[in-house]
Amino acid sequence: MPFFELVPRRILPADPNEDNFPLDWSPPVSRLDSFIRRLTAQKLLIERAVELVADVPGPVLELGLGMARTFDHMRTLMPEREIFAFDNVVVAPIDMLPDAHHFILGEIRETLAFCGPRVGAPAALLHNDIGSGDEIHNAATRAWLAPLVPKRMAPGGVVITSFTMELPGYEKLPVPDGVSANRYHFYRAPRS
Numbered sequence: 001m002p003f004f005e006l007v008p009r010r011i012l013p014a015d016p017n018e019d020n021f022p023l024d025w026s027p028p029v030s031r032l033d034s035f036i037r038r039l040t041a042q043k044l045l046i047e048r049a050v051e052l053v054a055d056v057p058g059p060v061l062e063l064g065l066g067m068a069r070t071f072d073h074m075r076t077l078m079p080e081r082e083i084f085a086f087d088n089v090v091v092a093p094i095d096m097l098p099d100a101h102h103f104i105l106g107e108i109r110e111t112l113a114f115c116g117p118r119v120g121a122p123a124a125l126l127h128n129d130i131g132s133g134d135e136i137h138n139a140a141t142r143a144w145l146a147p148l149v150p151k152r153m154a155p156g157g158v159v160i161t162s163f164t165m166e167l168p169g170y171e172k173l174p175v176p177d178g179v180s181a182n183r184y185h186f187y188r189a190p191r192s
């Protein structure tokens, strides 16, 4: 097989001098660029959310502890807040784990519904990081997750989510500059 047939078509560079150069062409986004954009967006959104909830009392809910990257960023920015992290597996480095009281292990579909007595107060900030690149999976998750969220949120609380959610009465906030509008979504609970 000739070498050029091994090169995926979509990464061949387009030549802007060609007559048939498409006007809407943009360089392909590599997996590395996509990952960097995702982490940059999360950082910008979390930092904006911290400002927005400065006057909203309550803990933070981190849905999807994963490797604890966003958890650690949030606890660095909000050392005074309790942060409850949810996951159904433990994959974070051991020194990044929350203590046992603040780590809620299990299926979020079940634990979020029943975490009230442990969490103790409505949340100022909820960060949903259990989405995936699969729209069908996101749609299925959205269907059970969105109805559970309002019960957990304080008035004026902020929701950061990697997929859209139907949150009645919530204001959809613009995402900060530097975050693609379709990549992350920002909602604010009504004040009363």
Ligand SMILES: C[S@@+](CC[C@H](N)C(=O)[O-])C[C@H]1O[C@@H](n2cnc3c(N)ncnc32)[C@H](O)[C@@H]1O
Residues within 6 Å of the ligand: 063, 064, 065, 066, 067, 068, 069, 070, 071, 086, 087, 088, 089, 091, 106, 107, 108, 109, 129, 130, 131
């Ligand atoms: C993208 S990772 C989270 C990354 C993490 N926020 C970080 O910054 O390192 C998603 C995590 O959500 C967890 N997760 C996904 N769906 C879940 C569910 N239904 N219940 C509990 N945990 C879930 C996965 O186990 C995974 O660790």
